[in-house]
Amino acid sequence: MATCIWRRLLLQPVKCRLACQRVKSIYNGTHGFDENEIKEKLRHFPGGSIDLSKGNDGIGVLTLNNPVHKNAFTGTMMIELQDRVKELEDWTEGRGLVVRGAKNTFCSGSDLNTVKAMCSSEEGMKMCMFMQNTLTRLKRLPLISVALVQGKALGGAAELTTACDFRLMTPGSEICFVQKHMGLVPGWGGGARLVQIVGGQQSLKLLSGALRMDPVKALNAGLIDDILPPDEDRALEEAQHWLSQYTKAPAEVIRSLKKVVIAGRELPLEEALKSEKDIFGTLWGGPANLQALARGAKHK
Numbered sequence: 001m002a003t004c005i006w007r008r009l010l011l012q013p014v015k016c017r018l019a020c021q022r023v024k025s026i027y028n029g030t031h032g033f034d035e036n037e038i039k040e041k042l043r044h045f046p047g048g049s050i051d052l053s054k055g056n057d058g059i060g061v062l063t064l065n066n067p068v069h070k071n072a073f074t075g076t077m078m079i080e081l082q083d084r085v086k087e088l089e090d091w092t093e094g095r096g097l098v099v100r101g102a103k104n105t106f107c108s109g110s111d112l113n114t115v116k117a118m119c120s121s122e123e124g125m126k127m128c129m130f131m132q133n134t135l136t137r138l139k140r141l142p143l144i145s146v147a148l149v150q151g152k153a154l155g156g157a158a159e160l161t162t163a164c165d166f167r168l169m170t171p172g173s174e175i176c177f178v179q180k181h182m183g184l185v186p187g188w189g190g191g192a193r194l195v196q197i198v199g200g201q202q203s204l205k206l207l208s209g210a211l212r213m214d215p216v217k218a219l220n221a222g223l224i225d226d227i228l229p230p231d232e233d234r235a236l237e238e239a240q241h242w243l244s245q246y247t248k249a250p251a252e253v254i255r256s257l258k259k260v261v262i263a264g265r266e267l268p269l270e271e272a273l274k275s276e277k278d279i280f281g282t283l284w285g286g287p288a289n290l291q292a293l294a295r296g297a298k299h300k
């Protein structure tokens with residue numbers, strides 16, 4: 001289906017096509033998915049918040065905030081996550097994003113009270129489609145995102161980390177796909193994304209063993225990109241510093257680079273190549289390009 005949407009977009013004129021890349025959800029009415037219906041249900045399970053701060057430097061910080069329950073996702077937090085992702089889609093100055101949990105822990109997955117109250121297969125599927133839509137949009141944001149894992153990232157939270165471009169862990173933290181222990185498989189798209197990140201063999205081990213991945217194991221498995229120094233209170237600063245090596249350039253350049261990678265990741269080769277050409281065309285002869293030429297940049 002995603003390929004179908006991309007195909008349709010690629011038949012449109014360049015300007016419109018690039019604008020339309022914002023249509024990024026997987027499920028809609030044609031799949032029998034009624035977003036308003038599931039949102040109405042999720043509203044019955046309130047608590048916590050998803051906070052977004054957007055820095056003047058183009059770096060955002062998205063905080064899962066429900067520390068009394070280890071930042072577990074309540075129903076309203078799922079809705080708020082979607083709202084914040086929409087806000088980020090409209091943030092044209094954005095270049096980077098850190099996703100983290102409040103109070104030095106990451107997130108313990110879905111709120112178990114919400115899970116217990118929505119235990120029919122039909123309700124589970126609707127929640128799963130809602131979260132897949134949101135996390136797919138998060139992964140497709142035209143900015144570079146990094147999950148900062150302090151403390152535990154369990155179940156749905158482990159899936160959330162895979163919806164970021166990069167993952168960082170602090171010493172003592174843990175990522176664990178506990179779904180097997182809950183009699184489940186990943187449902188927020190984390191299974192498919194995990195395979196893209198670490199490959200099929202490693203994914204099978206991580207999921208079927210519900211392996212508890214400490215930072216060293218996670219780094220060796222290719223699940224994370226780095227381990228931060230052991231100063232919990234400076235972790236956000238360290239993550240922002242780490243991210244800055246990938247975001248130091250004009251916003252339009254970073255955002256275009258991410259779009260090229262999304263196309264390469266998601267489209268058949270010929271379509272990805274055409275998309276790359278279109279994106280290239282938006283930068284060639286533009287301000288950043290002309291300034292670099294005027295500077296006579298050397299890449300020693």
Ligand SMILES: CC[C@@H](C(=O)O)C(=O)SCCNC(=O)CCNC(=O)[C@H](O)C(C)(C)COP(=O)(O)OP(=O)(O)OC[C@H]1O[C@@H](n2cnc3c(N)ncnc32)[C@H](O)[C@@H]1OP(=O)(O)O
Nearest residue numbers: 068069070072108109110111112113154155156178179182
């Ligand atoms: C797998 C499916 C997936 C989905 O697709 O939706 C899910 O994500 S289901 C959720 C999977 N996660 C869990 O099962 C986590 C269960 N919790 C734990 O294992 C532990 O609480 C912990 C996260 C390892 C933390 O342990 P500890 O440091 O010892 O703290 P407490 O256990 O005392 O927790 C403090 C407080 O927080 C409540 N809590 C923790 N996680 C959740 C949660 N996911 N939902 C609701 N509440 C949660 C915990 O019950 C404590 O509350 P109080 O007892 O009221 O103090």
